[in-house]
Amino acid sequence: MNQSKFCNEIIGYQCIKCKREYPFEDMYEGCPRCKSDGKPSSVKPIYQSLFSGENWLPFERPVTLGEGGTPLLDVTTKHGKFYIKNEALNPTGSHKDRMSSFTISMAIANGYQGVVAASSGNAGLSIASYASYANIPCVIISTENLNKQLASYIKSTGAELILTKTSMERWELTEKYVEEGFLSATNYINPPAGSQPIGVQAYKLIARECYRQLGFTPNAMAVPVSRGDLIWGIYEGFSELKQVKLIGKIPKLFAVEPFERMTKVLEGEEYTSHFDQYTNLKSIAGETVTWQALQAVIESNGHAINVTEEEAIDSQAVMSRKGIHLELSSATAIAAIKHIRRDQLVEENDSIVAVTTSSRFTPI
Ligand SMILES: [Zn+2]
Known part of the structure; x- marks a missing residue:
């Protein structure tokens, strides 16, 4: 143990x-x-x-299934030359494994009864896998339209899977488990804040790894965003590297979204507003913007980038032809490169890293 x-x-x-x-x-x-x-x-x-x-990390020896240390690849496509930080290569196929490592470590350190997560995507499989490895009880709460293959993978870890009719019910039920002594791995308030802050700390390592792997600070990064745990963690990571004077400047962080949410907030709408629109880009779907995501973009002089489903499908195909197999929402980071270059949001020779968050082989 x-x-x-x-x-x-x-x-x-x-x-x-x-x-x-x-x-x-x-x-x-x-x-x-x-x-x-x-x-x-x-x-x-x-x-x-x-x-x-x-x-600046919360644990010296966190629970690990071997997450992190993901490859940084040099890619040239019709969108030009760029890099990808391929988070699809984490143990359960997504960047969420980094956060799960710290969240489960926290559950153990503070003696929680178990861990609960409201998720309809890869976060559920990730947290269930880490909880199972660490031998602590896990409840995943999802909606009835959860992908059946993903549901069977989650259940195979030994986690309890509860399906609700609506998204809101998931959050209410999560709160109930929290009252019973479970650690919540995901946000359950509305409007949302971010996920559990100790877990989010794990994403700082992406900034450090990028800096070491490249040997320099990239000028920009494209990060698929829903609640913004990932982009905030990356921002914090670079921000700390700047504080210790290892780097001089934080990369511009571009939040990639499936329809105008943060774009509208940057134009003056309240960040607590609802932005209701259906999308098949499920991992970055959601009706809300978080303060953390917004700050990461504003403080780094980045921007919000809207990517359509068609663009994501095209980018997914482009990357498959390079032998890199990305989940659709993850491929939006690649599609964003086109927008960033076309709209001249960076200088012509600036380096851009697309953070590809998850694998095509993990069902969503
Ligand atoms: Zn406050």
Whole structure:
């Protein structure tokens, strides 16, 4: 049994919106003050000291199935030359494994009864796999239209799978499990904040890996976004590298979305608004924008990029012909390169990394 313990560097949390500080006690719903104002926001851990970029992680020995250290590949397509950070090669086929590693480690460190996650996608399979490896009870709550193959994979881990009629019911049920002593791996408030902040810390490693693998800081990155855990984690990672003076500038972060959500917020709509539109790009679907996703884009001088389903299908095919097999939502990062180049959102010779989040072989 893994005896995950928190490193003693974390001394509290800070709200990423109002900057209020809180003690290091578990916070599921983001900043209480911002939530009560109807403007939910995530919190982030405050680390006591900074000796090197390496020390800003919550665990020295997290539960691991071998996630991370994913390849950074040099690709040339009709959209020009760019790089991909291929998160599809994580153990269950998506970037979510990084977060699951830290979330399950936290459940063990703090003695939770088990872990619960509301997910209709690859997060459910990921958290169920890590919980199973660590021998802790796991409940995955999804809707009745969950992909049957994915449902069978989730059940095969030994996790309990509960199917609800609506998305909202998933969140209500998750809250019930939380009251019973389960750690929630996913957001369940509405409007949403981000996922559990210790789990999100794992995405900082993508920034560090990119910097090491390239040997320089990329000028821009395209990141598929739903709730924005990934783009925020990457932003935090680069932000810390800048604080320790390893890099001079944070890459422009482009949030890739399936229809205008953040685009509208950047044009002046409230980030707590609902943006209701159907999309088959399920991993980045959702009616909401989070403060964390918005901040990552604004603070890095990035932008929101809308990619259609047709563009994603085309990019998926383009990448398959390179031998790289991406889930449809993941392929939006490739399609975004075309927009970024066409709209001259970067300089002509600037380097761009597309973060390809998940594998075509994991059913969604
Ligand atoms: Zn706050």
